[in-house]
Structure formats: C-alpha cells, structure tokens
Amino acid sequence: MKEESFIREGKGGKLKVTIEGEGGTLETTMSGSLKSVEEVAEMLGVEAKDGKIDTVVDGVKVKMQKGKLELEFESGGEKMKIERA
Template sequence: MPCIQPATPEKVKDMKEESFIREGKGKLKVTVESGGETLETTMSGSLKSVEEIAEMLGVEAKEGKIEAVVDGVKVKMERGKLELEFESGDRMRVEKA
C-alpha cells in the first residue's frame, strides 16, 4: 500500500492555506519561498492538530505525521510544523514561533 494517498477533490476544492490555522493564542512563523525569494512573517494563532488536518484532506495520519499529495500540492505535517509545496515550485512552511 503506498504511503501517499490521493485526497477526495470535492473535499479540498475550495480549501485555503488559512484552513490549517486555528485563531487564538500562540504565535506562528510563516515562511514563503517563491521564485528564489523568501518572505517570513509571524501571525497569531496555532496549527490545527495533525488528525484534524488529515480528516480535512481526506488522508490518513500515520504515527502523528502526514505525507500526501492533495490536488497537486505536496503536504507534509507533524506536530507544530506544516509544509506545503505547490506544483509551481513555491513552498510555504508554517511552524510554532
């Protein structure tokens, strides 16, 4: 059985990157790498749990981690850290600050 499973397109069709973030206490560091440039910022909030995000994406979390390709976006997550790599080569990393 492959470790990378496709998600259900209907579930993730209108999902935005903000869907992974819970408003409230905490600080997150967001890093975006695009076209050789890097942009870093911090924001208030916290990442949703690995299990919540796995359910949102329609994939399985194994040993508290997610590694999947969802609608052309490579998603890697473990507690406190989320990485998205888009088909264009752009990358976004969200982690606890």
C-alpha cells in the first residue's frame, strides 16, 4: 500500500503530511488533494460507513474522513497523517 495512491496530484489545494516515528516527527506540505472516502474504500476493498473508513488492511490501520487520512503501520509503530492544509 503506497500513500501516494491516496493523493490526486496537481488537483489544486495543499496537503499537510505529518509522519511520526521513533526518530521524531516530520511535517511537510505538498500540492494535491485527497481522493474521496468512497474512492479510497474501493481501492482498499472495504466499505465506507457514514462517510468514514476505520479498518486494518495489510497490517496498516486506516482511518479516513473527508479531508483527513491517518495511517498507522503496526510493524514499526509509525503514523502518517495527510490532511488539507
């Protein structure tokens, strides 16, 4: 699962990306927008309930609602948050 697959590049707007891990926290911004909750649910093969996703796929905890995506990698304990800036 690649985090880039959740992003529409060059589609106007800015995204704030925060990565937390043992080595500290890294924050950056990038151009683009998040795909819709429905698109991401379809990509992951899960159902969105009430416009949200809260599931585990391939050892990654995925939480998403409109404009905000959180990924928590169980293997390394790292977290990634992508949200509108």
